[in-house]
Amino acid sequence: MDNSVRFFTSEAINSDVKEYRLPNEVLRTAVKALNVSSFLYINLKVINFTADSEHYAYLHFFDFEEHSKGQVRSMEITFTDTIQEIVTLKYQDVYTLVKRIPKGVNITRISITSAPGSGLPPMINAYEIYRALPQPNSPTHEGDVDAMREIKHAYNNIMRISWQGDPCMPRDYRWEGVACNYSESIPRVTSLNMSSNKMTGQIVTSFSRLTTLEALDLSNNQLTGEIPESLAELHNLKLLNLRGNNLTGSIPKALREKSTTGLILILDGNPSLCRTGSCKTMTKKFIKPLVAAVASVAVLAIIVYISLMLCKHKRIKKVLLSSKKDDHMKSKNQGFSQAEVHRITNDFETEIGEGGFGKVYLGRLEDGSQVAVKLLSKSSQQGFNEFQSEVKLLSFIYHKNLVSLVGFCDDGDMRALIYEYMAKGDLRNLLSDKNPDILKWNERLQIALDAASGLDYLHNGCKPPIIHRDLKSSNILLSENMHAKIADFGLSKAFANNTDTHITTRPAGTFGYLDPEFHRSGNLNKKSDVYSFGIILLELMTGERAITTTSDGKRHISDWVNPKLEIGDIQAIVDPRLEGKFSSASAWKFLEIAMSCITPTAIQRPDISSVVVDLKQCLAMEIPLESGESSSLISNTTLEKIYSQSGSYSPPSAR
Structure with a gap:
């Protein structure tokens, strides 16, 4: 932007959470005109506004600049010469202007000028332009949309950026944790995973309005109160996972009955939940005697004591019986002859x-x-x-x-x-040079994020955590819709804590993916899986195998990457079959993540939860390259940050 100056703040951001949840990096930086009489100009000629599509412009504002009382930052925003808006900003208050651009309207520029009476120059933090794509399916079923929005509102402390718009559409951008059925013309929500999201409060009855729901996972949160009996109204429900919460009361009778006819009901980890089915009845049984004897404190004490002893006795007895019954039920429901x-x-x-x-x-x-x-x-x-x-x-x-x-x-x-069944097979075969369908860069990023999310669930969503121990590209399977899932838990072990990871039976893992520290210590832990995942990231990026046979013997993929990394040319590292169709910024970020995962020392590797966050940022950086190529070189500062993961770096100019 001409006639403008960039400015930023290093102060903590104290803005209220808004619907769009802008990253702090966006809120801390902005551009403003040089003075009140100047203006900001955004050139949109590079954007192809197709005549058959409508577009949406999102302009984000966050005024963090301190100013005198009485000063107002008011702006006129003009889209070419036809659409005009007036925006007045409040200090440290996020505001997003959303403007629909109808079909056939070609916007070539956005001008931001000071409105009459404004004492401060115009400013803006960020803008986005979206094209609305026609969808093969209708919007999600109206009842499902209403229910999902109620759930979002009830637990707004855990909502992610992806929980906007239609829950199921577009298909590739459905809400995180949501699975849908697209076999009919109107998509329906069939699965909802809200595990490990720090959810508080009671289980809202809105879940029971998702009438086609087959799986509901609310595990490992801080939910309280009783289990709603309305959940039994979900006739298609096959899995209800409520483990690891603070639920109380007794299990609704209708849910107990469903658990004997096919419903997998997981309730462990709720210490105050009465699982015998008789606690609620017992409480009611003693209400009348307690009321009748309210005048006698002694009688009251005796009754309470007797009730507690009986409840305790019956609870112990019935829990033992219930445990045996549950084991038999699972075998019956899942067994094949x-x-x-x-x-x-x-x-x-x-x-x-x-x-x-x-x-x-x-x-x-x-x-x-x-x-x-x-x-x-x-x-x-x-x-x-x-x-x-x-x-x-x-x-x-x-x-x-x-x-x-x-x-x-x-x-x-x-x-x-x-x-x-995973129709697309395993990732190793999809990356093979024998596969004619070359994975696009954004597909590789999404596969990496999918796999990281699955591993994050094993490490941080399961109690105790689960170590895979044999993570490799052939154990990453893909569905018909290219959704990646981790497979083969034949070597998995659940550990009581992060330090209880000593394996003495036999070696695990696959050559090329195995943590170098395992050979020295014999220990496998979360960071061992992170190392294996880093090798998978390098495979995704390069198309190379973890171990390649050459004329000189076996070569590890890291030995192939390191010499090219020293040069600082990303084109030499990324799979050449992509023909440069990727964003260099996201590629360097991706490489930085991979190298951090395969550091020789386990303590220096990140937790997989951090990798998930970084991969989401990496995916957000990826933009289609319609013409030209972005620079494949990177500054020495960034190169040093990435290459230092392997512990040896000197700038190319010094070599």
Whole structure:
């Protein structure tokens, strides 16, 4: 912008949370005109305003500049010569102007000038231009939209930037944690994962308005109060995970009945929740005697004492019985017989892979849905105990970025796991130079974010945390819609705490992905998975394998990247099949994340939760390159920051 000056603040941002939740980096920086008589000018000629689409302009303002009392910053905003708005800013108050640009209107510039009576020059922090794309589906079902907005309002302390607009549409930008059914013309919400979001308050009844909901995960929050009986009205509900909250009262009778007919109900980690089903009845039973004996304190004390003793006795007895019943129920609901496995695989007709358990076959259930059947071979290194451990583990894990367990077979000499089928296969094959469909840069970024989110759930969303121990690109599977999910928990272990990670049975992991510290200490922990994930990031970026056979022997991918990193030319590192179609800024950010994950010293590696945040920023930096190429070189300052992850850096000019 001409006639303007940039300015910023280093002070803490104390603005109220607004709908758009702008990053602090945006709020702390702005441009302003040189004086009241000057203006700001935004050139939009580079944007192609197609005649058949409507557009939306978002102008973000946050006035952090201190000024004298009585001074007002009021501005006139003109879109070319036709659309005009007047905006008056308040000190340290975020304001976003949203303007719809109708079809056929070509906006070439935005002018921001001082309005009459304004004593301060015009300013702006950021702007965005969006084109509204036509969607193959109608908007999400109106009832689902209303329910989701009520839920968003009830728990506004955990809402993310992605929770705006339509929950299911556009399909690739649906709300985070939300899964939808697109088989009909009107999308419906089928799954909602709000686990580990620091949610407080009671479980709102709005959840019961999502009538097609099949899975609801509210685990590991700080929810209080009783479980709403209205949740039993969700006739399609197959999973209700409420573990790790502070719920009280008794389990609604209707929900208990549903749990005996197919509903997986997970309630552990709620110490004050009465799971016997009789506590509420017992309380009512004693209300009348207590009221009748209110005049006698002694009688009251006796009754209370007796009730507590009876409740305690019955609770212990029924919890033990309930535990045995639950184990039997899970086996019954998820079990497949040998004959059923033969039938759904058509006698193991189609082999689709081979993993730690043995061969994997394509199957089809009675409802027509495809599954992957992982058959435990007799020669497998993994035995009966590990098989039982994985079944028990997977029965309690549910996340959109983890491959779901459909069922298992433990019949005679056959042991098998039945998973959801991932139509696009594994990431390693998708990155192979034999695959004609080259993954685009933004697809690679989204795959990385999906996988990181799944690993974050294992590390920080599960109590105790779960260490994968064999994370690699062939264990990242993709659905028909290119959603990435982590697979193969055959080597996973749940640890009581972050330090209880000593493995003495046998080596784990895969050569090329295994934490270097494991060879020295024999320990595997969260940071070991982070190292493996960093190698996967390098594979995504370069298209190279973790280990490549050359004329000189085996070469690790980090040994291939490091010499090119010293030069500071990103084009030499990013997969050449992309032909430069990527944003250099996001590529450098992506490389910085990967290198931080594979530092030789585990303590220097980030937690996977931080990696998720960084990858979201990386994805936000990616913009389509319609013409020209962005610079592939990076400054020595940034290069030093990235390369220092490996512990040895000197600027290229010094070499």
